[in-house]
Amino acid sequence: MKLIQLTCVFMSLVAQAQNTEKLLYDHFNPIHLQEFETTVFYSQVDILNSEFGLHKSKIASIFKLQNRTFQFAYHQYGYQHFKESKYSLSSAQELTSKMNLGLNINVHFLSITELEKLHSISFDIGYSYKSDTYEIRLFLENPLNNRYIENDLESRFIVSSRYYWNSNLFSELQLEESIHSGFKVSHQLEYTYKDFLSLSILQSIHTLEYGFRLGYKKERFQFYSQYRKLTWTNSTGFALIYRLTND
Amino acid sequence: MTRFFYIILIANFSCIAQDFTKQWTYLETINEQSLSNDIVDVWEYYYQNPINLNKLTQLYQLRELNLLSEKELRIITLHCQSQELISIYQLQALDIPLSALKRIKDFIYIPLKNTPIISTNKPRIYLGVQFQSPQRNGTINGTYIGSPIKSHLRYRTPLIKGWRLGLNWEKDLGEPIWYQNKGANNLALNLTYKGKGKLRKVLIGKYDMSIGEGLLFGTSYRINNPYFLSYKPTSITKSTLSSKEYNYFEGAAAQWRIRNTDINVFASHRYLNGNSSIDKSGLFRTKKEIENLKTYKENLIGIQLGRNHKQNTFSWAGIVYNSEFYNAKNRFLQSAYASKSYYNITYSGEFALQNLDDWAVLQKVNISVSDNSLFTVQFRSRTDSLFNDYRSDYSSYSNGYENGFYWSFQHNFNKKWQFRLACDYFKSNSVKTTEPHSPKGNKIFSEILRLSEQRKFTLQYQYKKIEESEHINKLRLVYQEEFSEQIRWNTKLNLIRENKILNSSLQTNFYWKSLNNKNKINFSFCLFNTESESIYWQAPYFYGSYNSRFLSGKGNTSSLSFQKKIDRSLKAGMQITVLSYYDRDVIGIGNAMIESNTKMEISIYLKCLIKNKSH
Numbered sequence: 051m052k053l054i055q056l057t058c059v060f061m062s063l064v065a066q067a068q069n070t071e072k073l074l075y076d077h078f079n080p081i082h083l084q085e086f087e088t089t090v091f092y093s094q095v096d097i098l099n100s101e102f103g104l105h106k107s108k109i110a111s112i113f114k115l116q117n118r119t120f121q122f123a124y125h126q127y128g129y130q131h132f133k134e135s136k137y138s139l140s141s142a143q144e145l146t147s148k149m150n151l152g153l154n155i156n157v158h159f160l161s162i163t164e165l166e167k168l169h170s171i172s173f174d175i176g177y178s179y180k181s182d183t184y185e186i187r188l189f190l191e192n193p194l195n196n197r198y199i200e201n202d203l204e205s206r207f208i209v210s211s212r213y214y215w216n217s218n219l220f221s222e223l224q225l226e227e228s229i230h231s232g233f234k235v236s237h238q239l240e241y242t243y244k245d246f247l248s249l250s251i252l253q254s255i256h257t258l259e260y261g262f263r264l265g266y267k268k269e270r271f272q273f274y275s276q277y278r279k280l281t282w283t284n285s286t287g288f289a290l291i292y293r294l295t296n297d
Numbered sequence: 298m299t300r301f302f303y304i305i306l307i308a309n310f311s312c313i314a315q316d317f318t319k320q321w322t323y324l325e326t327i328n329e330q331s332l333s334n335d336i337v338d339v340w341e342y343y344y345q346n347p348i349n350l351n352k353l354t355q356l357y358q359l360r361e362l363n364l365l366s367e368k369e370l371r372i373i374t375l376h377c378q379s380q381e382l383i384s385i386y387q388l389q390a391l392d393i394p395l396s397a398l399k400r401i402k403d404f405i406y407i408p409l410k411n412t413p414i415i416s417t418n419k420p421r422i423y424l425g426v427q428f429q430s431p432q433r434n435g436t437i438n439g440t441y442i443g444s445p446i447k448s449h450l451r452y453r454t455p456l457i458k459g460w461r462l463g464l465n466w467e468k469d470l471g472e473p474i475w476y477q478n479k480g481a482n483n484l485a486l487n488l489t490y491k492g493k494g495k496l497r498k499v500l501i502g503k504y505d506m507s508i509g510e511g512l513l514f515g516t517s518y519r520i521n522n523p524y525f526l527s528y529k530p531t532s533i534t535k536s537t538l539s540s541k542e543y544n545y546f547e548g549a550a551a552q553w554r555i556r557n558t559d560i561n562v563f564a565s566h567r568y569l570n571g572n573s574s575i576d577k578s579g580l581f582r583t584k585k586e587i588e589n590l591k592t593y594k595e596n597l598i599g600i601q602l603g604r605n606h607k608q609n610t611f612s613w614a615g616i617v618y619n620s621e622f623y624n625a626k627n628r629f630l631q632s633a634y635a636s637k638s639y640y641n642i643t644y645s646g647e648f649a650l651q652n653l654d655d656w657a658v659l660q661k662v663n664i665s666v667s668d669n670s671l672f673t674v675q676f677r678s679r680t681d682s683l684f685n686d687y688r689s690d691y692s693s694y695s696n697g698y699e700n701g702f703y704w705s706f707q708h709n710f711n712k713k714w715q716f717r718l719a720c721d722y723f724k725s726n727s728v729k730t731t732e733p734h735s736p737k738g739n740k741i742f743s744e745i746l747r748l749s750e751q752r753k754f755t756l757q758y759q760y761k762k763i764e765e766s767e768h769i770n771k772l773r774l775v776y777q778e779e780f781s782e783q784i785r786w787n788t789k790l791n792l793i794r795e796n797k798i799l800n801s802s803l804q805t806n807f808y809w810k811s812l813n814n815k816n817k818i819n820f821s822f823c824l825f826n827t828e829s830e831s832i833y834w835q836a837p838y839f840y841g842s843y844n845s846r847f848l849s850g851k852g853n854t855s856s857l858s859f860q861k862k863i864d865r866s867l868k869a870g871m872q873i874t875v876l877s878y879y880d881r882d883v884i885g886i887g888n889a890m891i892e893s894n895t896k897m898e899i900s901i902y903l904k905c906l907i908k909n910k911s912h
Binding site for chain 1: 486607778780781784786788790792799800802803805822823824825851852853877879880
């Protein structure tokens with residue numbers, strides 16, 4: 051029975067070789083790139099405050115070059131008078147069959163009305179260990195605390211683990227230590243129905259936040275809709291993912 | 298022949314060992330804050346003076362290693378008491394995890410016709426240096442008298458017929474090697490003798506002393522985990538080559554054993570540091586700091602008589618203590634200790650007396666149920682004017698809280714899971730001038746532990762409440778996984794909540810070793826974010842340099858270390874530690890200030906085993 055269960059989970063991992071929902075995290079851990087074999091384009095928008103247009107958006111492409119997977123992404127955060135943008139180039143390296151190491155190189159631009167434009171460079175490091183039923187990931191965001199002026203770029207350290215209960219269900223626990231927002235522990239539970247419909251429940255224990263995400267897959271397209279209750283606002287998000295070839 | 302083979306085998310293992318990573322990692326999971334160079338000194342001592350499992354009097358010293366659980370200790374002790382072993386590998390037949398036996402393997406032996414093991418009879422040298430960048434203000438402006446390099450030399454060698462010589466010389470950053478008119482900086486020189494006749498032990502030099510439960514004297518290393526007291530006195534005096542600059546004695550001690558009675562005689566003469574109070578920092582870098590060096594004469598002379606018979610122990614000690622810091626008046630201190638085991642119940646108690654006026658008492662009962670549960674109750678009380686300078690580290694047992702009642706319960710659900718719970722209630726018995734006049738409080742500590750060969754998981758919760766002050770909640774989580782034979786990873790989460798403010802740190806460590814075990818690389822990263830309480834941080838194990846500190850504020854710290862075994866007798870290592878703050882422009886104050894928010898420490902060591910042709 052255990053063998054059957056393990057086989058199912060393993061098959062599910064193969065089926066989910068391109069776990070696209072991992073692209074939708076608040077942070078992008080570059081080790082995820084190791085799971086992408088085909089070219090992918092995706093775009094994501096989170097509306098944080100519709101009254102004055104505060105939003106967070108991302109447009110990115112994942113592609114292979116000389117047998118190595120890269121991602122080039124453009125991120126934007128802000129509203130009319132405050133815009134922070136970031137260009138990221140990411141890649142990952144397989145260390146062993148179970149371990150991966152990844153790197154993001156980011157160029158940041160800050161534009162505030164009537165103020166001088168600022169820019170900065172930072173990097174992030176990701177690491178993962180994957181076994182048949184679980185996965186452990188680390189993410190060091192801006193470990194050298196690079197900045198525009200002083201402590202204005204986020205610096206985080208995230209440890210997360212994912213456990214596959216069966217072929218359709220996994221849960222993920224994430225411990226996050228941030229210089230800006232302190233400690234946070236969050237949990238996610240995702241159920242996939244017949245590989246085309248998925249539902250995730252997101253919850254943070256400290257600070258108390260919650261939300262859900264619905265995903266739908268149709269041939270090469272995937273569509274995600276997300277709602278999150280954050281401590282300071284309600285966020286509504288959408289994401290569209292397009293693969294150049296089928297799985 | 299078989300025994301000879303085993304001894305050669307153990308000797309070979311021992312030759313290439315003396316790397317305490319396994320032991321360090323075990324304690325790291327249990328209680329990180331108890332890790333210090335003192336415990337490594339204990340391990341080194343027993344590495345060179347291994348415990349003879351066939352000697353009942355030495356068997357109890359297994360406890361001092363702090364590497365076995367109560368249950369494991371009990372099983373080994375009972376087994377060794379019931380039969381004479383011919384090999385340490387016979388312990389594998391016991392119901393004890395192999396990992397536990399691996400941890401103590403280097404410290405135990407079975408002798409051939411009572412001949413001490415030969416592998417330890419080799420001189421060893423350790424040389425370590427550490428320097429910082431950027432340099433401190435005291436170095437830049439010349440206020441620090443010594444060089445900005447911390448250096449450490451340690452040498453141990455056997456002499457003839459059971460005699461050994463040890464030397465430890467350490468100077469901190471900014472300190473000179475030699476002080477004018479005040480001699481060498483933190484130099485310890487030890488001469489020890491270990492015999493098999495009536496004269497069992499002679500110590501000359503720096504030593505630790507532990508009497509009874511430690512109400513008066515308890516300077517030996519004991520795991521500073523105040524909530525699961527598993528202390529049992531073993532040796533009264535023990536030579537130390539630790540670099541500690543306080544909490545030790547210096548002089549001579551001897552032990553005789555006549556039938557079942559031990560007679561210990563000891564004397565100490567040294568100078569304490571300080572001015573209006575005893576200086577325990579051990580830092581003497583500027584002219585002003587050096588004025589506090591060796592200022593008060595301290596003398597001590599005493600005798601201890603102890604008798605061990607079956608499961609019973611009785612001892613009495615009389616000590617005359619004199620210190621210029623306390624108006625040079627002699628204090629006559631006495632300690633009476635008794636311990637008795639009756640089936641699964643063990644009672645132990647100590648009564649201490651000072652000049653027939655002040656007293657202290659501690660009584661403890663341990664009850665074990667099957668092999669899986671242990672219940673401990675302890676009561677302690679003392680007058681507040683009792684001598685308090687060298688007592689053991691008890692839970693909340695200071696001049697502020699002289700009375701206490703403690704109980705703890707631990708249960709092993711199975712071979713992997715363990716649960717522990719302890720409560721400690723404490724109260725002052727001297728009336729304070731300000732409110733609360735008789736402060737009291739309590740602490741609760743609980744722990745869930747899962748230990749297997751591949752994974753270790755510890756979840757600890759501590760609650761502390763002291764009258765008229767904020768409650769403190771502490772949560773600590775440690776998870777460790779062996780990814781492969783070569784790679785080990787762990788993560789540690791520390792949360793401290795006080796007055797609705799959360800202080801936190803998240804740390805991760807990687808340990809890699811090569812297939813031939815000759816190269817080791819460790820990497821550690823920790824991000825911390827605190828406002829009201831500092832958080833303890835411990836770098837991965839690196840021989841000779843125990844980079845641990847309390848972190849407060851916002852920032853990160855990382856370390857990278859590389860250790861290489863060049864050949865069987867030479868080992869070298871380098872560690873780089875970087876501490877970077879996000880919430881300040883400079884680190885420290887005064888002469889210790891660094892004009893940057895980032896500092897880097899580089900530690901290098903060389904460890905050498907000198908080949909001895911006579912063996």
